[in-house]
Every structure is written in C-alpha cells, then in structure tokens.
Amino acid sequence: MRKMLTIISNVLRGSASRNGARVVVSARTYADFTPQATFDIKKCDLHKLDEGPPLQAVLSREEGLQYYRTMQTMRRMELKADQLYKQKIIRGFCHLYDGQEACAVGIEAGINLSDHLITAYRAHGYTLTRGGTVREIMAELTGRRGGIAKGKGGSMHMYTKHFYGGNGIVGAQVPLGAGVALACKYLGKNELCVCLYGDGAANQGQIFETYNMASLWKLPCIFICENNKYGMGTSVERAAASTDYYKRGDFIPGLRVDGMDVLCVREATKLAAEHCRSGKGPILMELQTYRYHGHSMSDPGVSYRTRDEIQEVRSKSDPISMLKDRMLSNNMASVEELKEIDVEVRKEIEDAAQFATTDPEPPLDDLCNHIFYNDPPMEVRGTNPWTKLKSVS
Amino acid sequence: ALTAMAATRLFLSASPVKSSLTGLTGGTRSSLGLTLLKRSPDRTAEPKAQRRHAAHFTYHPDPAPAQYGPTQKMNLFQAVTSALDNTLAGDPTAVIFGEDVAFGGVFRCTVGLRDKYGKDRVFNTPLCEQGIVGFGIGAAVAGATAIAEIQFADYIYPAFDQIVNEAAKYRYRSGNLFDCGKLTIRSPWGCVGHGSIYHSQSPEAFFAHCPGIKIVVPRGPVQAKGLLLSCIADQNPCIFFEPKILYRAAVEQVPTEAYQIPLSQAEVLQEGSDLTLVAWGTQVHVLREVAAMAQEKLGVSCELIDLQTILPWDTETVCKSVVKTGRLLVSHEAPVTGGFAAEISSTVQEECFLNLEAPISRVCGYDTPFPHIFEPFYIPDKWKCFEAVKRMINY
Numbered sequence: 057m058r059k060m061l062t063i064i065s066n067v068l069r070g071s072a073s074r075n076g077a078r079v080v081v082s083a084r085t086y087a088d089f090t091p092q093a094t095f096d097i098k099k100c101d102l103h104k105l106d107e108g109p110p111l112q113a114v115l116s117r118e119e120g121l122q123y124y125r126t127m128q129t130m131r132r133m134e135l136k137a138d139q140l141y142k143q144k145i146i147r148g149f150c151h152l153y154d155g156q157e158a159c160a161v162g163i164e165a166g167i168n169l170s171d172h173l174i175t176a177y178r179a180h181g182y183t184l185t186r187g188g189t190v191r192e193i194m195a196e197l198t199g200r201r202g203g204i205a206k207g208k209g210g211s212m213h214m215y216t217k218h219f220y221g222g223n224g225i226v227g228a229q230v231p232l233g234a235g236v237a238l239a240c241k242y243l244g245k246n247e248l249c250v251c252l253y254g255d256g257a258a259n260q261g262q263i264f265e266t267y268n269m270a271s272l273w274k275l276p277c278i279f280i281c282e283n284n285k286y287g288m289g290t291s292v293e294r295a296a297a298s299t300d301y302y303k304r305g306d307f308i309p310g311l312r313v314d315g316m317d318v319l320c321v322r323e324a325t326k327l328a329a330e331h332c333r334s335g336k337g338p339i340l341m342e343l344q345t346y347r348y349h350g351h352s353m354s355d356p357g358v359s360y361r362t363r364d365e366i367q368e369v370r371s372k373s374d375p376i377s378m379l380k381d382r383m384l385s386n387n388m389a390s391v392e393e394l395k396e397i398d399v400e401v402r403k404e405i406e407d408a409a410q411f412a413t414t415d416p417e418p419p420l421d422d423l424c425n426h427i428f429y430n431d432p433p434m435e436v437r438g439t440n441p442w443t444k445l446k447s448v449s
Numbered sequence: 450a451l452t453a454m455a456a457t458r459l460f461l462s463a464s465p466v467k468s469s470l471t472g473l474t475g476g477t478r479s480s481l482g483l484t485l486l487k488r489s490p491d492r493t494a495e496p497k498a499q500r501r502h503a504a505h506f507t508y509h510p511d512p513a514p515a516q517y518g519p520t521q522k523m524n525l526f527q528a529v530t531s532a533l534d535n536t537l538a539g540d541p542t543a544v545i546f547g548e549d550v551a552f553g554g555v556f557r558c559t560v561g562l563r564d565k566y567g568k569d570r571v572f573n574t575p576l577c578e579q580g581i582v583g584f585g586i587g588a589a590v591a592g593a594t595a596i597a598e599i600q601f602a603d604y605i606y607p608a609f610d611q612i613v614n615e616a617a618k619y620r621y622r623s624g625n626l627f628d629c630g631k632l633t634i635r636s637p638w639g640c641v642g643h644g645s646i647y648h649s650q651s652p653e654a655f656f657a658h659c660p661g662i663k664i665v666v667p668r669g670p671v672q673a674k675g676l677l678l679s680c681i682a683d684q685n686p687c688i689f690f691e692p693k694i695l696y697r698a699a700v701e702q703v704p705t706e707a708y709q710i711p712l713s714q715a716e717v718l719q720e721g722s723d724l725t726l727v728a729w730g731t732q733v734h735v736l737r738e739v740a741a742m743a744q745e746k747l748g749v750s751c752e753l754i755d756l757q758t759i760l761p762w763d764t765e766t767v768c769k770s771v772v773k774t775g776r777l778l779v780s781h782e783a784p785v786t787g788g789f790a791a792e793i794s795s796t797v798q799e800e801c802f803l804n805l806e807a808p809i810s811r812v813c814g815y816d817t818p819f820p821h822i823f824e825p826f827y828i829p830d831k832w833k834c835f836e837a838v839k840r841m842i843n844y
Binding site: 199208226227259262287418424440 | 548549552555573575576577579580603604606607643644645646647648784785786812813814815816817818820821822823826827833836837840
C-alpha cells in the first residue's frame with residue numbers, strides 16, 4: 057500500500073513539474089508527517105490562582121489541520137464580508153473578527169459543543185465555531201431568508217444551538233451569560249457557560265454586578281475579556297483605570313493569556329473549564345489579541361493607531377501564520393496540503409457569497425412575526441390606523 | 450430624462466438623502482467622478498437596490514434667519530459644534546463629556562473643541578452610560594454646566610434610572626434646595642436608512658412619561674443650534690435628540706453668534722385651513738412633502754407644525770390649529786402604541802372634541818422592533834401619510 061502510494065505520488069510529482077500545471081494532490085504520503093508535536097507556549101499571568109496552564113501544548117496533525125481550516129475560513133469569510141460591505145450588498149453594521157481567530161478557535165477547542173457561549177457584537181467567528189455554516193452566516197449578513205436568524209438579525213445577532221449571540225448592547229450579554237451558567241448548574245448536566253466581552257465593555261457596571269453574583273453562587277461561568285487594545289477608537293490606557301483586565305474580577309481568579317496563539321488559548325480554556333466543572337465557581341480570562349480591521353466597517357481603523365502597528369502585529373503575531381509555521385517546521389503538514397485547504401476554503405466562501413447575494417429577502421409577513429409568543433396570531437398596529445398586520449410565532 | 454445633478458444624487462448613496470440644494474450631499478470620500486464610476490455597475494445591475502437605498506424624504510432648508518447676526522453655511526453636526534463652541538466660550542463652568550467626544554465624536558459634533566478649550570473641559574468617558582449620566586447629574590448639582598453625550602439614543606437605557614429617578618426628581622425631592630438644571634444630555638436619534646435595531650430608535654416617548662425633564666428634537670441646523678443653546682441655558686435637565694440622518698444631509702445658513710429658540714413653543718411652518726400635520730425631527734420633512742402632495746393632488750391646504758419640544762409640549766398652538774382645521778395627523782417613527790402621538794391625540798380630543806371633522810390619525814412605526822431588512826416598509830413614509838390625509842378628507 058505504502059509503496060503503491062509512493063509510486064503514484066512520484067508519477068504525479070513528475071507530471072506536475074513537466075507541464076507546470078498545479079496538481080492538487082499532496083506530493084508526500086501521510087506517513088511522512090509527524091503525527092503530533094509538543095510546543096512551548098507563553099506563561100500566563102495569574103491572579104488568585106496557584107497553578108496556570110501547562111507551559112507546553114501537544115498538537116496533533118488532525119487538530120492542527122482543523123484549526124488551520126477553521127481559522128482560514130474565518131479570515132476569508134471576514135474579508136469577503138468586507139468586500140460585500142463595500143459593494144453595499146451588506147448594509148447596516150459589520151464588525152469584523154480578522155486577527156482574533158485564535159480566540160474563537162482556541163476557546164472552542166477547550167470546551168465541548170454542548171457547553172454554552174455568549175458574546176458581544178463581534179460574533180461572526182463564534183457563530184462559525186459554534187456550528188453555523190458560512191452560507192448561513194453570509195446570508196444573515198445580507199439579510200436574506202437563508203440566514204441563520206432568518207435575515208431578521210443581521211451581523212450582530214447570530215445564534216446557533218448553545219450560542220446565545222451576537223448582542224448589540226455593550227456589556228448587556230454578561231449578566232445573560234451568568235444566567236445561562238446558573239441554568240447549567242441547576243440542570244446538573246456538567247455544562248458551563250463561556251461569557252465574552254471586550255476591553256471597552258469591561259468598564260460597564262453590569263459586568264461587576266455579574267462578577268458578584270457569579271462568585272456568590274459559584275456559577276460555572278468562564279468570563280473572557282477579549283482585549284484587542286481598543287474600545288472602538290479609545291485605547292485601553294485612556295479608558296480604564298486598571299488595564300489588568302484579568303484582575304478586575306477581584307475575588308474571581310483570573311489569568312492573562314496570549315490570544316494570538318491558538319494553543320495558548322486552548323490550554324487556558326481547558327484549565328478554566330476544569331476549574332468551573334469542578335464546582336469552584338467562575339474564573340476570568342483576559343485574551344490579549346488584536347483586530348486588523350477598524351471597530352466596524354465605518355471605521356477605517358487608522359485614526360487612532362498607526363498602520364505600522366497593524367503591520368507589525370500582522371507580520372509578527374498573526375495567528376494563522378503562527379500555526380502554519382509551527383506545522384510546517386515540525387513537518388506536520390506540507391505547503392501543498394495547506395494550499396489545498398486554502399483553495400477549498402476560498403471556494404466555500406465564494407459559494408456562500410453567491411448564495412448570500414442571490415437568496416431572496418425574508419417575506420414581508422416576517423416584519424411582524426416573532427414579537428410575542430402568540431397562538432392564535434395577534435394583530436399588530438402601526439403606520440396606518442386601518443391596516444393591521446398579523447403576527448405569528 | 451434625468452439631469453446631471455439628479456443622476457449624481459441617485460448615484461451618490463454615501464448619504465442616502467436627496468438634497469434640494471445644488472452641490473454634493475454627504476460627499477465625505479471620493480470625488481464625484483470617481484463615485485459615479487464606482488457606482489454605475491451596481492446601479493444598472495440592481496435597480497431594486499437603487500430604490501431601496503433612496504431616502505424617504507427630501508430636505509428643504511429653512512431661509513437664513515436675519516435677526517441673529519452674520520450666518521455661515523453649516524450642516525447639523527457643524528451647527529451643534531458651533532453651539533457647543535459658543536457655550537464653552539461664554540460659560541467657564543461648561544464641560545462636555547461622553548464616549549469618544551475628545552477626537553470629535555462619532556458624528557463629528559465636537560470636532561476641534563478639545564484643542565480649543567483644553568482636555569479638562571472636553572474629555573472622554575469610559576463605556577458606561579449609567580456612569581456618564583450619573584456623573585453629569587453630580588457635576589450639574591455642584592454648579593458646572595454639564596453637557597453629556599450618549600453615543601446613540603439606543604444606548605440611553607442603562608442611564609434611564611439616573612435620568613428618571615435622579616435627574617428629573619432632584620429639584621422636587623429636595624424642595625428646591627438642589628437641582629441639576631445645568632445638565633443637558635445630547636444623543637443622536639432616529640432612523641438612518643441602515644441602522645437596524647440598535648442604531649435607529651426614537652425613545653422620546655419613554656422619557657415623555659417623566660415629569661421633571663425636558664425633551665427637545667430639532668428639525669434642522671438653525672433650530673438645532675438655537676434649541677441646544679436654550680436647553681443648555683434652561684434651568685432644568687434637558688435631553689436633546691439630534692436626528693442622525695440629518696447630520697450631513699441638512700445644510701443651512703446658521704448664525705455664528707449664540708442665539709436661542711424658546712422651548713415649549715411649536716413652530717407653524719406652513720399655514721393651512723383643512724388639515725393639521727404635526728411631527729418633529731426628520732418626519733417634519735416627510736410631512737412637508739405630504740403637504741405639497743395634498744395641495745397638488747387633492748387641493749387640500751395643510752397646516753404643518755413642528756413640535757420641537759416634546760416635553761412640555763405646546764398644547765396651545767396645536768389645539769388652536771385643530772380648532773381652525775378640524776383634522777389632525779401626527780406622525781413619528783417610533784412604534785404607534787404608546788408613542789408620543791398618543792399623548793397629542795388624547796389631549797387634542799379632550800380640548801377640541803366638537804371641532805373635529807375626522808378621527809385623529811397617527812401614522813407611526815409598526816409595533817415591532819426597528820427592523821434591519823424591512824426598514825423601508827416600516828417607516829411612516831410620505832405615501833402612508835398621504836393615504837391617511839386622503840382618508841381623513843373623505844371621512
């Protein structure tokens with residue numbers, strides 16, 4: 057078997073160099089690759105914790121390829137959304153996640169799909185990791201009926217099973233997350249809730265109310281602050297009296313994690329999940345990450361930071377490049393294989409964009425549907441005193 | 450056939466408003482030619498999108514006021530900046546704060562003020578609406594003229610408790626010993642074409658239910674500056690809602706000196722004898738077109754009133770007008786149930802019951818959250834208002 061594969065691959069390799077066509081087949085056999093490797097990861101700063109996550113992470117080839125694919129899908133999806141927004145096919149508000157892919161992928165790697173997650177408006181990445189498809193996400197961005205929220209939510213309001221959005225009001229999702237965690241504890245299914253917010257939201261009052269409640273009742277809640285250094289246009293130094301967001305939980309143990317390294321995030325999330333599931337109560341994680349785009353599509357992103365800064369982060373700490381380098385230098389994958397994944401991802405995104413552009417908009421009846429739960433359908437007034445629409449739910 | 454200017458306006462959807470002025474609307478970015486080139490392929494390919502992206506009103510600028518001194522061409526956000534500039538210059542205790550006001554604000558309402566007056570007078574707050582308003586109340590009580598900005602009216606709800614329970618009741622509960630009259634809260638308000646649920650709300654009705662505060666909504670730059678200066682000078686806590694769709698679209702000749710437009714006085718923009726139209730903010734411009742359509746197609750002469758101050762509102766002007774015409778139509782973007790039109794309708798039927806020729810019509814938004822994809826269908830545009838006018842005339 058191995059010999060046959062080697063012969064075939066030699067032939068194909070030969071033909072590739074002969075006619076210069078791009079042969080989309082790995083020139084090496086699977087046996088050539090390292091099945092897994094151990095990597096050193098950065099130490100996490102700790103707050104009221106005795107032990108941090110391990111300083112080494114094991115990455116298997118399958119996991120690596122899967123993370124690479126997901127992160128690449130996320131990156132291309134966000135760039136496609138950027139393109140569609142500029143063409144005015146996507147309207148409204150669009151907050152892009154590129155640069156922060158390691159956070160979403162790392163967190164998902166540390167928890168199960170049966171756990172719960174809630175985040176703020178920069179939600180496209182999480183919708184993908186939590187089970188949404190690119191087609192549904194893009195259709196939701198363009199507001200079509202094939203969208204994940206039937207076209208009624210838009211960019212900021214995407215939901216899947218065990219993913220509670222997608223929330224527009226800053227900070228409002230954190231008490232919700234604590235509530236979900238309470239339900240997890242109450243229903244006794246050993247699930248937890250990951251509750252994300254940003255460095256801007258960290259200054260909202262309701263966050264601190266939530267810390268108190270979660271700690272008092274020992275809720276299985278992982279609070280994660282995605283610190284991308286800027287709350288819209290305000291840098292963290294100008295907004296927060298203490299930029300040690302992992303310490304802001306005070307009585308809640310915390311750790312600060314390098315959010316650009318998917319393995320670092322994964323190990324930290326595993327530690328946090330273990331902490332919650334063992335009944336010790338909430339835990340706080342600060343992920344230090346960076347977004348390449350501005351706050352939203354109406355923000356160029358360069359009036360409060362320099363292009364050099366963005367370029368520097370892109371060249372030194374890009375999460376996808378980091379993973380790619382790791383895998384290639386340890387012979388866990390080949391360049392062609394990764395290129396193949398890139399091509400597939402590109403195609404997937406193109407298909408999704410095509411679907412998102414051509415799918416019809418939701419029917420006009422949907423305007424009034426799903427306001428209340430009502431059976432029989434109720435009447436909704438508006439606009440004119442003599443026309444009423446029907447609302448069903 | 451489209452004139453070049455009209456074609457330009459159609460193509461330039463940067464700010465989706467057809468301005469009746471010559472000159473470019475909202476031309477923030479590229480030059481005209483470049484924009485035309487960029488836009489053409491989309492437009493011919495999707496005519497439906499073109500109709501969707503057109504605004505639901507045309508802005509008609511007011512004539513330049515003569516009594517306030519020299520004027521300068523300004524749009525709404527520049528008028529607001531001018532008002533704040535006058536305030537900071539004349540009142541040494543005035544401070545402006547809010548999210549991102551230091552660099553000029555997300556709608557450029559505070560551009561240049563920090564450089565001119567210093568960072569202790571124009572400063573950013575962290576992301577905490579409740580904190581902003583609470584802080585503002587305290588500053589006002591202690592004697593500073595506090596001008597707080599809430600970045601979008603949709604975000605004002607965390608501060609609702611502070612406004613309703615603290616600001617509105619301060620004078621009352623302290624027996625006039627203390628008051629926070631020096632507090633003014635400014636906030637962008639209303640639909641903008643693509644704002645969707647959390648960037649398009651009009652919450653004036655929530656606050657109208659609260660005695661102790663004043664609520665003001667201007668319809669254009671001249672009114673905005675005058676009303677804002679009145680709010681700041683007024684010795685009661687005021688909320689000033691600025692229609693965000695008009696920030697760039699509304700351009701007028703605005704006096705450069707400080708001037709005030711009195712609060713709680715509605716303005717009759719157009720006299721008429723058959724029907725009274727009442728609105729505030731952006732909707733005034735929609736109703737202006739409705740009045741023109743009614744005159745042209747039905748021969749109906751409409752009286753158009755801009756309410757300007759929502760609380761306390763000018764009952765006298767509106768009722769006098771209804772006594773004259775016998776018919777009233779009130780229109781706003783907020784949902785119809787419990788919207789401010791309900792209050793106007795109720796008061797007018799009490800005062801003018803025997804003068805009414807037809808039931809009072811409220812043409813408002815549907816009782817749904819402000820939709821993203823359905824916005825053109827949701828807003829009370831001129832056709833819905835015109836339909837209401839027709840029905841009232843034929844009652």
